Amino acid sequence: MSTGVSTSADKNIVDKSRSHRNKPVSKAVRLTRERLQSSHAASGAFDRDVLVMYINAVLQGASIVPLFVIIIAALGVYFTENTQIFLWALLTLTAHAANVFLARRARGQEINATTARKWRRVLLLGQFMVGCCWAVFALQDCTACEPSSFLLYKGATLLIALSVTAMSNFMLTPSVLITFAPVVLGLVAKAGLSREILEISLTAIFTTTVILFNYISDRLFQSNLKILAYQAEKDDLIAELEVAKSMSDEARRRAEEANLAKSRFLASMSHELRTPLNAILGFSEVMSAEVMGPLNNPTYKEYTNDIHRSGEHLLNLINEILDLSRIEAGKYELSEDAISLLNISEDCIGMVQLRARGKNITISQQFEAELPAVWADEKALRQVILNLLSNAVKFTPQAGEIHVKVGWTAGGGQYISIKDNGPGIPEEEIPVVLSAFGQGSIAIKSAEQGTGLGLPIVQAILAKHDGQFILKSKLREGTEVIAILPAKRVLQTVPAVEDTPVVSRKRRSFA
Structure with missing residues (x-):
């Protein structure tokens, strides 16, 4: 009855680690790998992140443009003595304030992949x-001004203004072109009407500069896009590592549960197996020795010897499996004492x-x-x-030789x-021979096969x-095995130290 309860409990432990418990983990791994395999640098992959970065840049530098416009207006009035430039400054500050207001509204709302494109159009x-x-x-x-001086000022x-806009708005492409396209068109129209060399030169220089700054802004945007892609890939890798860790933890838990089930099984079965085996060994030995009377059929006597040898082989197999299980479970305790390696070796050779x-x-x-x-531990050694x-x-053939040496290590x-x-x-x-249950090709072909646990x-x-x-x-020369005990386990006899009384030392020093 007790065996049935133990087996049921072990089965319940194993049933808890069914594969269906790993379905959410497997799904997370699959989604993470799909994200890693997809191209992060796609045009719409980071619309929301890019827009958020632009909005933060606009709000952080909201005071730069008003200060710049006020300085330009003051210098314009000083040079031209034309107060109408204040009207332009008021109009520009109003447009800038509207931009800041839109940025605040966008930051206050939930931005997703759909609304990001709408807000991008509004901010452009x-x-x-x-730009107007x-x-x-x-x-x-x-x-009233000198044309060259005024054109230089303008x-x-x-x-x-172009450089400030390009550096602060490069996350919103193509804001440089959209902002200064009206300026380029105005300069082109004015230069075409006036046909003055200074106006044409200003138009050409400014147009070239707009194209150059647009290229630089685009490169900066692409660089930041790559940084975002690397950041996203790093986050995905961290996520996959966390998922892999959770899977390894789950696998470790399942292995521990399986090991616990194995230990319970071996603990319960060791007694159940040894009890009938001892009976088989005892009765077969009695029959082989003919204690209860002679066996008239010699074949039966041979069978009893076979039964006894097979029972001993099975008992040795069970003992070796139990020993290995205790060692793997960390429950193999040493009973240490001072022993002689020479005496143990001589006894084993005699056996x-x-x-x-x-x-x-x-x-x-x-x-x-x-x-x-x-x-x-004498028993273990x-x-x-x-x-x-x-x-x-x-494994030594007929008429072979075995050399046993016992001595000091270097x-x-x-x-x-x-x-x-x-x-x-x-x-x-x-390596196969040294592993649990591993046997070489020679051992497999041998008539005396073992368990592979020795x-x-x-x-x-x-x-x-x-x-x-x-x-x-x-191969074809032989095998040598060496078991070594470290120097710290060797018990050396230490000679006694002569204890000279302190008083006698004092007397000799006074003498």
Whole structure:
């Protein structure tokens, strides 16, 4: 009953991570990628942003034009002594005030892609009104003034007005042309009627300058448009990164839930599997030993031996899977004590000696004498050495050799090296062999296939000891595995320090 409840709970955990929960995230990713793939520099892509930038520029520089117009009017009255220029100044200030009013109205309203085009036309009309005022100024005459001086005053004023307009209104294209088209037409008409060289020169210079400033304004507009496009692309990339992060968080959560389900499953099934396996091993051993009486059929006795060997193999497989699961879950705790690497190695060699003799394999030893104890988990290190020795015996051919070395490392640690003259491992298969459930082509063809968990467990146990695992292998030459414990786990005996009493030192110094 308890098993059924646990399995149901695990199923509920896995069901929470169905793919339908990722539909909004997947949709957001798709929309973001479509925005990234689209051209941001399209003509109408940033109408609203461009219009907002223009409106802010107009409102921030609203006081510049009135000040400029007042200065020009005052200078005009001073040079020409004609007070009618104040009427032009009043008309120009009125047109400018209307422009500012329109900008304030536009900022106070919600601007979208549709209303942006309407407001753009309205604001261009306001600029045209200001241009008409400058056309009135361009048509002014002064009979009492020297023609060259007055044309210089008028030309300088128009050029300054053109530069101020171009720099402040370049976000509203083509405001430069619309604003000063009436001025150019007025100058052309006046130069055509008067046919004076000064008027023609002023018209030519101003027209050329208008074309040049229009080109500069357009380049500035395109540059700002690219900046807006890059800004939008950056925002889209940030959005996609956030979406990708949310997806990775979701994937991590699902992996944690799956890992939790796996841990619960293994925890519940370990007892359920081991209990019948122990019964199978016990009864098969009793039958094989013929405790309850002889088995008349020799085939049955062979079958009982097969059952016992298969049960032991299955039990070892379950133990290895549980060990790896505890290591991956971070629940593999070390029970550390002062142990001798030499003694453990000798014991493990004795355990595999019978199997080695069955294949006529010679195991040679090369141990350094008087190695100090190390601070480690005896059971874990015994498992490491047994795994490595079992692999060596398994893959070493008949009448082969295995060399076992135990000694010091160059850094002051201790190591055990196990080298065989088996078939070896191809270089490209070494990462596969070191991975969980990974097996090389030699192991797959072998009659003694394993689980592929031995070496990953060895690596994990050595990592828990802050140690290192090295595998060297050459095809048709053999394999060498080295398990290394760091120097900080070696327990050195420290000689006692002689404690000289302080009083005796004082006496000797007085003497």
